[in-house]
Amino acid sequence: MSKGPAVQKMFDGIAADYDLMNRVMTMGQDQRWRRFVAAKAGDPQGGWVLDLATGTGDIASLMEKEHPEAQHIGADFSINMLLEAKKRFASQSINWQASDANCLPYKDNSFESVTFGYLLRNVDDSLKVLQEIHRVLKPGGRVVCLDTTPPTKNILYPFIRFYFRFGIPLLGRMIASDEAAYSYLTGSTMDFHEAQELADIFTEAGFTAVDYKKFMMGTIGVHWGMKR
Numbered sequence: 001m002s003k004g005p006a007v008q009k010m011f012d013g014i015a016a017d018y019d020l021m022n023r024v025m026t027m028g029q030d031q032r033w034r035r036f037v038a039a040k041a042g043d044p045q046g047g048w049v050l051d052l053a054t055g056t057g058d059i060a061s062l063m064e065k066e067h068p069e070a071q072h073i074g075a076d077f078s079i080n081m082l083l084e085a086k087k088r089f090a091s092q093s094i095n096w097q098a099s100d101a102n103c104l105p106y107k108d109n110s111f112e113s114v115t116f117g118y119l120l121r122n123v124d125d126s127l128k129v130l131q132e133i134h135r136v137l138k139p140g141g142r143v144v145c146l147d148t149t150p151p152t153k154n155i156l157y158p159f160i161r162f163y164f165r166f167g168i169p170l171l172g173r174m175i176a177s178d179e180a181a182y183s184y185l186t187g188s189t190m191d192f193h194e195a196q197e198l199a200d201i202f203t204e205a206g207f208t209a210v211d212y213k214k215f216m217m218g219t220i221g222v223h224w225g226m227k228r
Contacts, residue, residue: 004100007122008077011055015080019056019088025168026216031058033146033215033222037115038062040144040224044070044112051075052101052133053119057085057094059146063115064092070112075099101129106136113137117146121192130205137227143207149195149214149221156217164190164219195221 014021022030037059041049044063048071051060060074072094076082082096099105101119114133120126133143151160193201195212198221202210207225214221 003122003124004077004102011076011078012080015056015078015084018081018084019058026220029216033220034059034062034117036213036215036222037117037144037146038066040142040222041113041115042142043067046070047112047138048073048110050106050111050114050136052099052104052114052116053122054085054096055081055117057089057096059115059117060085060094061089061092063113064089064094068093071095073097075104077101102132104132104136108135109138110136111138111141113142113144115144115146118148120145120147120198126193126198126201127205130202130207134206134227139227141227143202143225143227145198145202145221145223147198147221147223148192148219149198150190150192151217151219160217160219161190195223198223 011018041063044067046069049063049067051057051063051072051074054060054074054076055078057074060072063070064072074082074085074094075097076085077098077100079098082098086096101116101123114137120129123129137143151157195214199210199212202223202225206227208228210223210225212221212223
């Protein structure tokens, strides 16, 4: 069974508290990671850029502020997330669109860059989605991905696992009144691709110059690459 409908319903349900939960869960570090993503995406020089799985719009907003001369699209399949994004960044020139990452409604070779945060752990087939992103990128275009990555099994691993298993769902219950949603999100982190495995999938999808950097004790990864 596809994850899609259940994930869509879950994100629609937590949209109103999503930003506050991100700040609390990451101890305020999530904005730094998004700035890193925007920097890695480079200068679109007036072209079209896409922030996929835009959520409530943070990365799209950063890109528009840095490159106001470009054409910006923030896309998500959660309508409630898009409504929050549109409300938060009403003064910015961003075109908010409903879109499914498995089948993007854009022509081949359309975008100078495609960014996305916390997308791949919520899809059924990472390779398929990355191939679709590769299709809509222009030659020379950049892809940048922010997502969780399973923590390395070192001395900190038991504490990180405890926080994921109990701490984040508790915060979800206290702040968003939805423990189940945040139990799913933490579970999807532990079951997601290792950072190098995900880098290999980027390469398989056709991207070159693939690399990544880890943050937050190895539980967050930013991957990037280019289309030839």
